[in-house]
Amino acid sequence: MIAAVQVALPLALVCWVAFLPSGSLVGFAVQVLGSGAILLALALVAQWAVPFWWLPYLHGALWLGAVIRQGAGLRQGALPLMPEDAGGWVALGAALVLAAVGGWYGARALAGRVLPPVAVVDIANPFGQGRYLVGHGGSNPLVNGHMRTLDPTIARFRPWRGQSHAVDFFGLGPWGLRARGWRPADPAAYAIFGAALHAPCDGTVIAAEGGMPDFEVPQQDPVNRLGNHVILRCADAEIVLAHMRQGSLRVAPGDAVRVGAALGQVGNSGASTEPHLHIHAQRPAAEGAPPISGEPLALRIDGRYLVRNDRIHGRD
Template sequence: MTAMLIGFQVLLPLASLAWLFFMPAGSLVGFVLQAAGTGAMLFALARVAQWALPVWWLPWVYGALWLGVVLFRALGERGDPRPVIPEGAWGWTGLAVAVLLCAVGGWHGARALMGCSLPPVAVVDIANPFGPGRYLVGNGGSNTVVNAHLKTLDASVERFRPWRGQSYALDFFGLGPFGLRADGWRPADPSAYAIFGAALRAPCSGTVVAAEESMPDFEVPEQDPVNRLGNHVILRCSEAEIVFAHMRNGSLSVVSGDIVAEGDRLGEVGNSGASTEPHLHIHAQRPAAEGAPPISGEPLALRIDGRFLVRGDRLTGTGE
């Protein structure tokens, strides 16, 4: 996993920028397509990949480098005009690679942008559930390109049915100094992660219908695939339920049956349940049928402070 991440989010962008800088196409059409292809690929990576690792602002660095290289090459060779079309096998090969990058990057970038639109389901508006801090969306949006949770909409897969309610869920990482999510690359200690222990508050007034705080917080990357929610709170607000999962052991301020007002403390983010590192999972659903698994209700979309958040978006918590 680490090797794949480094390959796609570090080596591939740097290699494409090096190709554009050190081996610019010799023709006008070739260079335009080379610049467009590398730009499309960098944009797609920025929108599709999770940037909790290495860091959320790295795509902006790549974008600035891309713009600088394009301007340098375009303005620096004005006195030596290129032919319009490629010459020779090498020039046409470069053109083919550029066209491929345009197609692949353009397709995935467009799909990621489509995931920013609201899905065709009812939308639940809630307030910001976080206390102080800064947070990054790891999963969120209306298609599988930007939200891995959406695969559980596939009713033909039996093992997904008990989790169907979480299909439009959001996953949040914390952002610490310099935008880093943790003190280290992937430390085992959950307390080394910026989001661990972050305060959670009721984003709406309602009734607590489930609360669990006895499950352990695991070291990274251990998890509990059976008790997937881990420590959790399910808050019923009007006709919808808001589910908070992977909370911290012993941190809950509520029990089942409590009536809470918007802004009341619920607990803290932890690393319990099916969580490979500390993060908050939050989703909205209709209440599950009587006797059915607790997160098998009809999935609903969430808007937080009026925003439909997608992968890569950032959210600032509320102050004390």
């Protein structure tokens, strides 16, 4: 599915413009609009962690080259303003559909870059050295799957509601790949596995778990969802870092930490289908309630509200 949607479809759209341009001026204009809208929507909505993160930029450059090449050719020929046969009108209709679909999804993805109407917690970058890509992040479910847990009608989401504005990070290795291979079973083959984590705020450790196993991909533990984790109380908010590496934790409940203090490493424990860091902010959960059922809060990391496919560098 990823190969079809994120590789084959963009290349098909580029070839459509490059080798099958519309035979009318309006048809070509709508063809350019429709193909461009789909490419933009794919760049914003799809997770670009499995193929190269820079692939949408390549698709965009190829599309722009095709448009310029065909546009230059239009000046040399006298094309009719509107299609003159049934095939031309069908192509125009298809391009209009693509423009509408791509425009809707692109607009929704761009809307997800706006901070949600909740309190915002500012924290420091929790990563050590390395490069990292946002998998889930943003203010609507199209770009942040965590936001589905805001639905109060689904009972099974209530114990996890605090993570509704979470951000998930993948690592980026050589050539911008997140792993050595398409989806290797060994968690150590993923760029983020073993990445150092540091306290993103001054606070107190109120919960820490480090003994759960790191699973092979794509196994997971849907019961102990956080896996190995640290929960920090920073002022009136809690910061939760989950799916950490077994045996890597450097803190214990009750410890006071300062920004930059070593917490542990990224792993693949809990409800994690492949190594990544899950981080979220919430109000403290009610007495006796599940630990991540508190009121969800938005996060800014080093002053940035991070959304899907944003990239950050770890600290030296």
